Amino acid sequence: MSVHGIRKRITRGREYIPYTCKAGLSSPLLAIEPAIVAIILQMARVRESLSNSQAVELVNSIVQGTEYQQKLVDFKSMYCSTSQPTVGVGYWRGFMRRNRNKIVNAVGKNMN
Numbered sequence: 001m002s003v004h005g006i007r008k009r010i011t012r013g014r015e016y017i018p019y020t021c022k023a024g025l026s027s028p029l030l031a032i033e034p035a036i037v038a039i040i041l042q043m044a045r046v047r048e049s050l051s052n053s054q055a056v057e058l059v060n061s062i063v064q065g066t067e068y069q070q071k072l073v074d075f076k077s078m079y080c081s082t083s084q085p086t087v088g089v090g091y092w093r094g095f096m097r098r099n100r101n102k103i104v105n106a107v108g109k110n111m112n
Contacts, residue, residue: 025079028071029063029087033095036062037102052092059095060086 027033036059043050050058063069069085077083096105 025075027091027094027098028075029059029068029091032062032068033099036095037099040103052089056087056089056092059091063087 039058039062040050040055063072064085072087073083073085096103
C-alpha cells in the first residue's frame, strides 16, 4: 500500500485493516452451500451433469419451504429491487466462484 493510502487510513481512524477482510455482502444461503456442493459432487459421480439453469432449479428446490427461503426473501427485500423467494443466475455465478476449488465447470467430451 502506498504512503498516501496509509496516511488516509490514519486520518480516518482506521489504522488496522485485517487481510481477511472481504468486500461485499455474504450470501444468506452460505450455511447450506456445503450440502449443495455435496449433492453436485454426488451427481458428478453418477455422470449426471447440470447446466446453469438446472443448477439454479436445484438450489431453488432445496431452499423452497425452509427457513433459508425466508432469509433469502429478507435479504432480497433489503438489498435488491425484487424480493422473489428464488435464487437466480447471479447467485449461481457467485456460488461457483466461492466453490471453484471443489467444483469444476467444464465442457463435456465424447469418449468414443
